[in-house]
Amino acid sequence: xxxxxxxxxxxxxxxxxxxxxxxxxxxxxxxxxxxxxxxxxxxxxxxxxxxxxxxxxxxxxxxxxxxxxxxxxxxxxxxxxxxxxxxxxxxxxxxxxxxxxxxxxxxxxxxxxxxxxxxxxxxxxxxxxxxxxxxxxx
Amino acid sequence: xxxxxxxxxxxxxxxxxxxxxxxxxxxxxxxxxxxxxxxxxxxxxxxxxxxxxxxxxxxxxxxxxxxxxxxxxxxxxxxxxxxxxxxxxxxxxxxxxxxxxxxxxxxxxxxxxxxxxxxxxxxxxxxxxxxxxxxxxxxxxxxxxxxxxxxxxxxxxxxxxxxxxxxxxxxxxxxxxxxxxxxxxxxxxxxxxxxxxxxxxxxxxxxxxxxxxxxxxxxxxxxxxxxxxxxxxxx
Numbered sequence: 001x002x003x004x005x006x007x008x009x010x011x012x013x014x015x016x017x018x019x020x021x022x023x024x025x026x027x028x029x030x031x032x033x034x035x036x037x038x039x040x041x042x043x044x045x046x047x048x049x050x051x052x053x054x055x056x057x058x059x060x061x062x063x064x065x066x067x068x069x070x071x072x073x074x075x076x077x078x079x080x081x082x083x084x085x086x087x088x089x090x091x092x093x094x095x096x097x098x099x100x101x102x103x104x105x106x107x108x109x110x111x112x113x114x115x116x117x118x119x120x121x122x123x124x125x126x127x128x129x130x131x132x133x134x135x136x137x138x
Numbered sequence: 139x140x141x142x143x144x145x146x147x148x149x150x151x152x153x154x155x156x157x158x159x160x161x162x163x164x165x166x167x168x169x170x171x172x173x174x175x176x177x178x179x180x181x182x183x184x185x186x187x188x189x190x191x192x193x194x195x196x197x198x199x200x201x202x203x204x205x206x207x208x209x210x211x212x213x214x215x216x217x218x219x220x221x222x223x224x225x226x227x228x229x230x231x232x233x234x235x236x237x238x239x240x241x242x243x244x245x246x247x248x249x250x251x252x253x254x255x256x257x258x259x260x261x262x263x264x265x266x267x268x269x270x271x272x273x274x275x276x277x278x279x280x281x282x283x284x285x286x287x288x289x290x291x292x293x294x295x296x297x298x299x300x301x302x303x304x305x306x307x308x309x310x311x312x313x314x315x316x317x318x319x320x321x322x323x324x325x326x327x328x329x330x331x332x333x334x335x336x337x338x339x340x341x342x343x344x345x346x347x348x349x350x351x352x353x354x355x356x357x358x359x360x361x362x363x364x365x366x367x368x369x370x371x372x373x
Contacts, residue, residue, distance in 0.1 A: 031281065033275040033283065035275055038361070038362040040283050040359070
């Protein structure tokens, strides 16, 4: 199976690889896994407490090219958005952007899960209610 | 679903017209070769779907059927029979490869009974997220898997730059031992679930199937790690 040019690009030049201090109050960490292939993905965000804008995003993914590309793209997309806005990103958007084949759709699901997990962690740390935003995201 | 499998729809033999189980490779009545069926791998070997199987008997039966299906035996048969001997041989090979391997056999059976082992993350038409349908991995397992992956990467980088950190190597070796032990424990747990499932008690089967799906998930993470650690320690 051939990877699309965009997947190859993200794989060769992954954006925003790295680590943020997970103990910092403004940092949210999401660690998720795909049981069907054993891939693991960590996505971290640094949120401005005043504006709720995601100022930094970092990822570290152990998995296939599509999983790396999905998480790389996810960090690019969420940077500069508010947390509520970032939650509107759907795995299907990632599938379209990267032209992922059906067998790799779970990679995009993993990236969406990672965004939600990171935002969930940040909210928990900062006591931000999630009900209203979750409702908006749906 | 299993009931259907265990009472496979009988079909009439193309040659003698006597009804037989659709997955039989040869008609039990007239012994003529039958077209490849859509039946399951177990019945291709005349077995009931079970997780504990006699591997020696399976191998013997595989050799016996392979010889009987060999295309050379059909040199003077009808064109249909010639084709079926090739197609049946392919089916038998797939069935044998799947059933002789304990993990593939377990995955196959779970799929057969409708307990999905590969989270079918399909994109629904309205673009709705499928994230909720994903199975969850226990958080502590993820943490552990992630940490070891980080260690593995560190070791890989160190190797690339020509350094060979003995301390790192030692911790990898310990991790290797630990994770191999965890894989072994998963395999023991799987076998315990096999025994429960094989008793045939319907009320016990569903929980056993769920337990096996979770165990196979866990095993995939662990065996990826073992593979990566072995790769680094090996060369």
